[in-house]
Amino acid sequence: MSLKRIIQIIATIIQNSYIPVFFSGGIYQGILKKGCVPILNCWGCPLAWYSCPMGALQHFIGLKLIPFYILGFFGTIGMVIGRMSCGWICPFGFFQDLLYKIKSVKMKLPKWCSYIKYVILIGVAGIAVYLTGEQWFCKLCPNGTLIAGIPLILADKTGDLRALVGWHFYMKIAILIFVILFSIIIKRFFCRTFCPIGAIYSIFNRFSLLKLKIDKEKCIECKSCQMACPMDVPIYRASNHIDCIRCLDCVKICPTKAIKYELR
Amino acid sequence: MNYGRAALISTFVVGGGQMYSGRFWTGICFAVIFYGSIVLMINIWTELNPAFWGLVAVWILVWLFNIYDAYKGMSYEKPQCEKTCPAGIAPWIYINLVATESKQYYPFVPFFDTLERICPAPCEEHCTRQGINSSVAIKYLKSGVKKTIPSFKQKTKKEKIAIVGAGPCGLTTAYYLAYKGYEAVIYEKEKIPGGVLATLIPEFRLPKSTIDKEIENILNIGIGLKCGIEIGKDLSMDELLKKYDAVFIGTGAWKPEKLGIPGEENALIGFNILEQIKKGKNFNLGRVGVIGGGNTAIDIARSLTRQGNEVKIYYRRSIEDMPAEQENRIETQEEGIEIIPLTLPKEIKKDRVTMVKTECPEGRNGPVKMIQASEFNVALDNVVMAVGQQPETDFLKGYVKLDKFSRIITKNGKTSHPKIFAGGDVVLGSATVAHAVGHGMKTAKRIDFYLKRIPLFLGRLFSKTYQPKVKLLPINDINRITIPHRDIEERIHDFEEVELKVSKEELKREATRCLSCPLRYRP
Ligand SMILES: Cc1cc2nc3c(=O)[nH]c(=O)nc-3n(C[C@H](O)[C@H](O)[C@H](O)COP(=O)(O)OP(=O)(O)OC[C@H]3O[C@@H](n4cnc5c(N)ncnc54)[C@H](O)[C@@H]3O)c2cc1C
Ligand code: SF4
Numbered sequence: 001m002s003l004k005r006i007i008q009i010i011a012t013i014i015q016n017s018y019i020p021v022f023f024s025g026g027i028y029q030g031i032l033k034k035g036c037v038p039i040l041n042c043w044g045c046p047l048a049w050y051s052c053p054m055g056a057l058q059h060f061i062g063l064k065l066i067p068f069y070i071l072g073f074f075g076t077i078g079m080v081i082g083r084m085s086c087g088w089i090c091p092f093g094f095f096q097d098l099l100y101k102i103k104s105v106k107m108k109l110p111k112w113c114s115y116i117k118y119v120i121l122i123g124v125a126g127i128a129v130y131l132t133g134e135q136w137f138c139k140l141c142p143n144g145t146l147i148a149g150i151p152l153i154l155a156d157k158t159g160d161l162r163a164l165v166g167w168h169f170y171m172k173i174a175i176l177i178f179v180i181l182f183s184i185i186i187k188r189f190f191c192r193t194f195c196p197i198g199a200i201y202s203i204f205n206r207f208s209l210l211k212l213k214i215d216k217e218k219c220i221e222c223k224s225c226q227m228a229c230p231m232d233v234p235i236y237r238a239s240n241h242i243d244c245i246r247c248l249d250c251v252k253i254c255p256t257k258a259i260k261y262e263l264r
Numbered sequence: 265m266n267y268g269r270a271a272l273i274s275t276f277v278v279g280g281g282q283m284y285s286g287r288f289w290t291g292i293c294f295a296v297i298f299y300g301s302i303v304l305m306i307n308i309w310t311e312l313n314p315a316f317w318g319l320v321a322v323w324i325l326v327w328l329f330n331i332y333d334a335y336k337g338m339s340y341e342k343p344q345c346e347k348t349c350p351a352g353i354a355p356w357i358y359i360n361l362v363a364t365e366s367k368q369y370y371p372f373v374p375f376f377d378t379l380e381r382i383c384p385a386p387c388e389e390h391c392t393r394q395g396i397n398s399s400v401a402i403k404y405l406k407s408g409v410k411k412t413i414p415s416f417k418q419k420t421k422k423e424k425i426a427i428v429g430a431g432p433c434g435l436t437t438a439y440y441l442a443y444k445g446y447e448a449v450i451y452e453k454e455k456i457p458g459g460v461l462a463t464l465i466p467e468f469r470l471p472k473s474t475i476d477k478e479i480e481n482i483l484n485i486g487i488g489l490k491c492g493i494e495i496g497k498d499l500s501m502d503e504l505l506k507k508y509d510a511v512f513i514g515t516g517a518w519k520p521e522k523l524g525i526p527g528e529e530n531a532l533i534g535f536n537i538l539e540q541i542k543k544g545k546n547f548n549l550g551r552v553g554v555i556g557g558g559n560t561a562i563d564i565a566r567s568l569t570r571q572g573n574e575v576k577i578y579y580r581r582s583i584e585d586m587p588a589e590q591e592n593r594i595e596t597q598e599e600g601i602e603i604i605p606l607t608l609p610k611e612i613k614k615d616r617v618t619m620v621k622t623e624c625p626e627g628r629n630g631p632v633k634m635i636q637a638s639e640f641n642v643a644l645d646n647v648v649m650a651v652g653q654q655p656e657t658d659f660l661k662g663y664v665k666l667d668k669f670s671r672i673i674t675k676n677g678k679t680s681h682p683k684i685f686a687g688g689d690v691v692l693g694s695a696t697v698a699h700a701v702g703h704g705m706k707t708a709k710r711i712d713f714y715l716k717r718i719p720l721f722l723g724r725l726f727s728k729t730y731q732p733k734v735k736l737l738p739i740n741d742i743n744r745i746t747i748p749h750r751d752i753e754e755r756i757h758d759f760e761e762v763e764l765k766v767s768k769e770e771l772k773r774e775a776t777r778c779l780s781c782p783l784r785y786r787p
Binding site: 097099100102103104105106150153154162163165166167168169170171173174177178180181184185187220221222223224225227228229230249253254255256 | 282287289290293297301304305307308310311313314315316318319321322323325326329332333336337338339340341343344390391392393394395396779781782784785786787
C-alpha cells in the first residue's frame with residue numbers, strides 16, 4: 001500500500017471516530033466541532049469530530065455575514081498547498097478512489113464538466129443560500145447523505161427523525177446513488193464535477209507555494225502520468241491544472257522523473 | 265465467454281452477469297448498490313411523493329448500466345502504443361502474451377506478418393520504456409506471437425458488397441465483412457492480388473512467400489476474387505452500384521507525380537522499375553540518380569544496387585525529414601548508398617543533370633526554397649523519378665467528392681455517395697500499410713452498420729472490447745534487443761530478406777521489457 005493510501009485511511013479514521021456515540025446516540029457537539037477540517041466531511045456524521053467548512057461557510061452566508069474565518073481558512077491552506085488536501089485526507093475522495101477500482105466499463109469526463117463546480121459554488125452554496133437563508137448545498141450533498149443522513153436515520157430509535165423523511169430525503173438518496181454510479185465509471189466524478197470546496201481550492205492551484213514542475217526536455221509524452229492520475233489530469237502539459245489534487249502519484253511513477261514538486 | 269448471456273443474466277439479476285463473466289467483486293458492488301438502496305428505501309419508507317420517481321429513474325440508470333457493462337466487459341485505458349497504432353492493434357497485449365508464454369491467441373489481424381517487416385512503427389516512438397532505457401521492439405516482437413488462422417465462414421447474410429482494389433485495405437475490408445457473414449467480391453485490375461505489397465515492395469524487405477501466405481489466409485474464409493477486371497474500363501461503376509448493396513473503393517495511389525522541369529520525359533518512372541524488378545527483370549543502368557525521399561525512392565535505390573548499378577539518392581529536404589521508414593533508410597546507408605539531401609533537379613539531359621541546392625528551415629512540413637546560383641552538374645546515365653504518387657480516381661468523378669489531389673473525401677470511411685465507402689491510399693495519399701489495415705477494419709464496421717441501418721454512435725457504443733488475460737510483470741533493466749541483419753557484403757548481391765529471426769527465448773526476454781502500462785499505471 002502506498003503512503004497516500006495509508007494517510008487517507010488514517011485521516012478518515014481521525015476525522016470520523018467519535019466512538020462514544022455508540023452509547024450516547026446523537027452527534028458529538030463538543031469543542032472540536034467549532035473547528036473545521038479542510039475538506040468535505042459532514043459535521044452531521046455521528047462519528048465526526050469536526051465541522052465541514054462548506055456547512056460553516058453556508059451558515060455565515062445564510063446569516064448574511066461575511067465569512068472571514070472560513071475564507072481565511074481556505075485562503076491560507078490554498079495558498080500553501082493548493083488542492084493537496086483533496087488528494088491526501090478527504091474521506092469522500094478516498095471513497096471515490098476505491099469505487100473507481102471496481103472493474104467495469106470506464107469513460108472519460110468531457111472537459112466542460114470541470115466548470116460545473118463553480119456554478120454549484122456560486123449558485124447553490126452562495127446565491128441560493130443568501131436569498132433563502134437555508135443551507136442548500138448541505139441539503140443535496142451526497143457525502144452528507146452517506147455518512148450522516150443514512151446512519152442517523154437507521155440508528156434512530158425514537159422515530160422522530162424517521163417521521164421527517166420525505167421527498168427531500170428521497171432526492172438525497174437518488175443523488176447519492178447517481179454519484180456512486182458515475183464514480184465507478186469516471187475517475188473521481190464528484191470531485192471533478194460538483195465539489196465546491198475543490199472549486200475554491202482549485203483557484204489557488206496556480207499561485208500556491210507547492211507546485212508541480214515538468215521538465216519538458218525529459219518528458220517523452222508517454223502519458224503514464226495521466227493514466228495513473230486519480231483526477232485524469234494531463235499533467236505533462238498542464239502542470240498546475242485546476243483539477244490537480246497534488247497527490248504526487250505522477251511524481252512517483254514518471255519513468256523519466258520529469259515531474260518534480262517544489263515549495264517556494 | 266458469452267457476453268450476450270452475461271447481459272441477459274444481468275437483466276434479471278443486477279450484478280449477476282458480471283459474476284458470470286468472472287468479475288465477482290464488480291458484481292457484488294453492483295448488487296449492493298442496487299438492492300441495498302432498495303432495502304434501505306423499504307426500511308425508511310414513509311409516503312409516495314414526486315421525488316420518488318427521481319429515485320426510480322436513478323435505479324433504472326443503474327440497471328441499464330449494469331446490463332451494458334455485462335455486455336461490454338471491463339475496459340482499460342489505452343496506452344500510447346495502442347493509441348498511436350493506425351491499424352488499431354494493441355501491442356501491449358500481444359507482448360504480454362509472448363512474455364508470459366500464454367496459451368491464448370492474439371485475435372487474427374490481416375497482414376500481421378507484413379506489418380512485422382515493413383511498418384514504420386509509430387508505436388515505438390512514444391513507448392514508456394524509453395524512460396528507462398529504450399523502447400520495446402514492438403514491431404519485431406510480432407514474430408513471436410501465436411497466430412490463429414481463420415477458417416471458412418458460412419455466408420449468413422444476403423447483402424453483397426463489391427470491393428475495388430485488392431491492396432491491403434481492400435483485402436482487410438473484405439476479410440472483416442466476410443467474417444461478419446456478408447458476401448464480399450473483390451475486383452482487381454492486376455493479375456495478382458496484394459496491391460503495392462505484391463507488385464512493388466522488393467523481396468529483401470517483404471518476401472513473396474509471406475505476402476502470398478497472408479493473402480491466402482484471408483481469401484480462405486470465403487471471399488470472391490476477380491482479377492484482371494479494371495473498374496471504369498472493363499466494368500463501370502453504374503453496374504457495380506446496381507449489382508451490389510455497397511461498394512468499397514481501395515484503389516491506392518498509383519499515378520506518379522511530376523516535378524514539371526525540362527527534360528523530365530527522359531527520366532524513368534519509379535513504379536515501373538520496381539514492378540519489372542519484382543517480375544524478375546535485370547536492369548543495367550550504369551550511374552543512376554534516384555529523385556525522392558520516400559519508401560519508393562529508397563526501395564528503387566536498394567534494388568538497383570543489388571543488380572550492380574551505381575546509385576545515389578537526391579532528396580530536397582534534410583535526411584532526418586525523409587518520409588521513408590527510418591529503418592529502411594538506415595539499412596540503405598549501411599549498404600553504401602549515398603543520400604544527398606537538400607538537392608533538387610532543375611533540368612534533365614541525356615547524360616547529365618543540373619541540380620540546385622535548397623534550404624528548408626522549417627523541417628518536414630515547411631516550404632522548400634532554392635538557393636540562388638547554386639546550380640551544379642552531375643554526370644548520370646539515368647534518372648529515376650520517385651517524388652510521390654496521387655490516386656487515380658477519374659472513374660469516380662460524378663459519384664463522390666474529390667479533393668484537389670484527387671483523393672476521395674471521406675468521413676469515418678463514408679464518402680459523399682451513400683452507397684460508396686473508401687479507405688487506404690485513395691483517401692490519405694501515400695500512407696502506410698498500417699493505415700490501410702486500420703481503415704479496412706473501421707470501414708468494414710461502418711459498412712456493417714450502414715447495411716443494418718444502425719447509427720454510427722450506437723454501433724460504437726455496443727462494440728465489444730477485447731478481454732485478454734494479462735499479467736503484470738516486474739520491471740527489469742534488460743536492454744533493447746539488437747535485431748540481427750545479414751552481413752552487408754553478402755546482402756547487397758541478392759534479394760534475400762535482410763532481417764534475421766532470433767530464438768523464442770530471446771523474443772521472450774525482449775517481451776518482458778514491456779511495462780504493461782494499463783496494468784501498472786492506474787489510480
Ligand atoms: C515502393 C513502396 C514502398 C512502400 N513501403 C512501405 C513501408 O515500408 N511501410 C509501410 O507501411 N508502407 C509502405 N508503403 C505504402 C503502402 O504500401 C501503402 O500505403 C499501402 O499498400 C496502401 O494500400 P491500399 O490498399 O490503399 O492500396 P494499394 O496497395 O495500392 O492497392 C490498390 C489496388 O487496387 C488496384 N486498382 C487500382 N485501380 C483499380 C481499378 N480501377 N479497378 C480495379 N482495381 C484497381 C491496384 O491494382 C492495387 O492492387 C510503400 C509503398 C510503395 C509504393
Ligand atoms: S509520465 Fe513523465 S514522461 Fe510520461 S508523459 Fe507524464 S511527465 Fe511525460
